[in-house]
Amino acid sequence: MLIKLGKENLQSEFVKLIERISGEELANCYQCGNCTGGCPVSYAMDFGPREVIRLLQLGQEDAVKSANSPWLCVGCLQCYCRCPKGVSAAKILEALRQITLRKGEDHEKIKEIPFPFLKNAPQQAIVCGFRKFVS
Amino acid sequence: MKIPYYPGCTLNTVAKGFDTSARQSAVLLGFELMELDQWNCCGATFPLTPDNVMGLTAPTKVLVNARKEGDSVTTLCSVCYNVLKRTNKVVRDDKDKRSVVNSFIEEEYDGSLNVIHYLEVLRDKIGFEKIKTAVKRPLKGIRAGAYYGCMLLRPFEDMGIDNAEAPTIFENLLRALGCEPVEFPNKIECCGAHLAMGNEDIVTKLSGNVLSSAKNKGAEIIVTSCPLCQYNLEKSQKKLAEGSGNTQMPILYFTQLLGLALGQDEGSLGLEKNLFDVRQLLKERGI
Numbered sequence: 001m002l003i004k005l006g007k008e009n010l011q012s013e014f015v016k017l018i019e020r021i022s023g024e025e026l027a028n029c030y031q032c033g034n035c036t037g038g039c040p041v042s043y044a045m046d047f048g049p050r051e052v053i054r055l056l057q058l059g060q061e062d063a064v065k066s067a068n069s070p071w072l073c074v075g076c077l078q079c080y081c082r083c084p085k086g087v088s089a090a091k092i093l094e095a096l097r098q099i100t101l102r103k104g105e106d107h108e109k110i111k112e113i114p115f116p117f118l119k120n121a122p123q124q125a126i127v128c129g130f131r132k133f134v135s
Numbered sequence: 136m137k138i139p140y141y142p143g144c145t146l147n148t149v150a151k152g153f154d155t156s157a158r159q160s161a162v163l164l165g166f167e168l169m170e171l172d173q174w175n176c177c178g179a180t181f182p183l184t185p186d187n188v189m190g191l192t193a194p195t196k197v198l199v200n201a202r203k204e205g206d207s208v209t210t211l212c213s214v215c216y217n218v219l220k221r222t223n224k225v226v227r228d229d230k231d232k233r234s235v236v237n238s239f240i241e242e243e244y245d246g247s248l249n250v251i252h253y254l255e256v257l258r259d260k261i262g263f264e265k266i267k268t269a270v271k272r273p274l275k276g277i278r279a280g281a282y283y284g285c286m287l288l289r290p291f292e293d294m295g296i297d298n299a300e301a302p303t304i305f306e307n308l309l310r311a312l313g314c315e316p317v318e319f320p321n322k323i324e325c326c327g328a329h330l331a332m333g334n335e336d337i338v339t340k341l342s343g344n345v346l347s348s349a350k351n352k353g354a355e356i357i358v359t360s361c362p363l364c365q366y367n368l369e370k371s372q373k374k375l376a377e378g379s380g381n382t383q384m385p386i387l388y389f390t391q392l393l394g395l396a397l398g399q400d401e402g403s404l405g406l407e408k409n410l411f412d413v414r415q416l417l418k419e420r421g422i
Contacts, residue, residue: 023185040325040341072337075183076285076325081299094183108333121331122362123144124214127179129332131190 001063009059018056022095028085029053035079035089045069049079049089056092070096071107071133101135108133138256139204140168141197143215144176150212150362152405156394157211157253163397164261164269168209173200177218180329188235194222198250199242207249209256211390213361217286220250221293252287252296253390254304254360263311271398273313274422279392280317280354281305282345284364285325299323305358308389312396321348326367342371350384356413358389369410385413 009015019026029050036048046067047055055064070093079089100107108129118126138161146154161168174197182190197219201208210216226233227246237243251259257266283302291299300323306316326345327338346368349357359365368386376383387409394404395417406412 021184021186040327040344041330041337044337072330072334074285074325074328074330075180076328077289078285078325081289081291088183091183091185098184098187113332117332120149120366122149122366123176124179124212125329125331125363125366127144127176128214128329128363131178131180132329133332 003058003060003063005058009061012059012061014061015056015059017099018092018095021098022088022091024087024091024095026053026057026092029057029083029087030085032084034082034084035087038078038082039073039089040076040078041072041074045072049073049093052096053087053089053092064096069093070100073097075132097132101133104135106134110134136166136260137169137205138166139201139208140170141174141177141201141208141210141215141219142170143174143210143212144179145362146212149408150365150388150405152408153211153362153388153390156388156399156404157390159399159403160390160393160397163399164257164266166256166261169204171197171200171204171208177215177222179214179218181218181221188232188239191222191225191232191236192239194218195226195236195244196240196242198223198226198246198248199240199244202244202248206247207251209251209253211253211360211388213252213284213286214363216250216252217294223248223250224293252360254287254308255296257308257393258304263307266308266393267311270312270396272396272422274392274396274417275313276420277314277416277422278317278353278355279309279314280319280349280352280357281309281322281389282326282349282357282359282364282368283323284359284361285323285328287360288323305360305389308393309358312392314392317349317352317354319349319352319354321345324348326364327371328363328367331363331367331370338367339371339374342367343375346372346375346384354384355416356385356387356392358387358392360389362388365409373410383411385409385411385416387413 042048
């Protein structure tokens with residue numbers, strides 16, 4: 001992947017916003033990859049947690065914004081528990097979700113959620129799904 | 136001994152058997168779960184972003200109501216336990232957030248409650264040795280895989296119920312009930328959780344990994360403490376077995392197994408709500 005580095009992306013407002021919302025300092029990550037190693041959903045992500053953090057360190061806003069990674073993170077916290085630097089990739093991915101949701105943009109359309117799921121699934125799945133996917 | 140008890144939304148509805156089996160087992164073990172007079176859903180997810188104070192209000196309301204009834208509260212669902220325990224810690228330790236949450240819900244809560252899981256009550260207040268002596272129907276030789284999932288254990292510094300990478304609390308309970316606990320590699324891996332909404336294929340894969348991991352190590356049943364894990368494992372197992380004719384493992388709440396071992400009336404355990412009924416296996420083994 002060809003990326004362009006410059007002052008405009010290394011010090012972008014977007015990266016500062018991610019750090020503010022997540023409370024995490026991106027520079028703390030030294031890219032060991034334990035997070036992606038422990039992540040149960042990294043196989044389905046456009047970029048695993050380690051790559052997401054690297055792209056953010058390099059200010060690659062567009063690549064991260066269009067990736068499916070934040071929406072596939074289950075918040076199981078394996079990444080955080082296994083990080084030798086105490087960085088929470090889960091919080092960074094949550095911040096990425098929040099940036100979309102706080103603009104009022106839904107990831108899941110409530111009207112399109114299948115009725116059998118709403119009828120049979122545990123309430124906690126529905127409540128949690130709404131918290132993660134709906135603004 | 137009476138312990139204030141928070142059931143949570145799912146135990147009041149689709150996981151009713153988890154609730155009834157726990158209440159009755161408590162009585163058989165000499166304590167009582169006192170359901171809180173007033174409670175609401177905990178929000179089913181602890182807000183991961185530290186600037187989201189709004190996400191702390193619902194669980195703090197639960198904690199406030201529980202504090203009025205005692206100095207501790209117990210719960211069964213792993214997610215409720217996670218959300219309540221972590222929220223309690225934030226309210227206790229972070230003055231600024233405490234003040235915002237309190238002014239929003241118009242209460243004065245200081246985080247002085249002790250949030251304990253039902254498993255901790257069994258381990259620390261009753262004791263597995265005592266449970267062993269109370270067992271009327273030992274589940275001898277039943278090979279059970281203890282599935283912890285995520286929320287009961289992580290993050291370790293907040294939850295602290297057991298070792299986050301190599302927990303044993305479930306296995307020790309199973310041993311007390313006469314079962315043979317089965318160690319399997321995926322016992323602390325995620326089942327796919329809320330991805331059941333919109334990403335069923337991922338849930339089928341992750342839950343499938345848990346199921347095959349347990350099966351490969353010889354498990355005949357799986358026990359869990361989370362209604363969403365139970366739902367995902369059952370549903371995925373059914374889907375994966377379609378057309379294959381594979382035998383299917385009963386996925387139970389640990390309190391259902393506890394109830395069976397303590398000699399509870401089978402009809403009150405909610406076993407018929409489980410997709411795969413454990414009673415068939417017990418019958419085959421003459422238990």
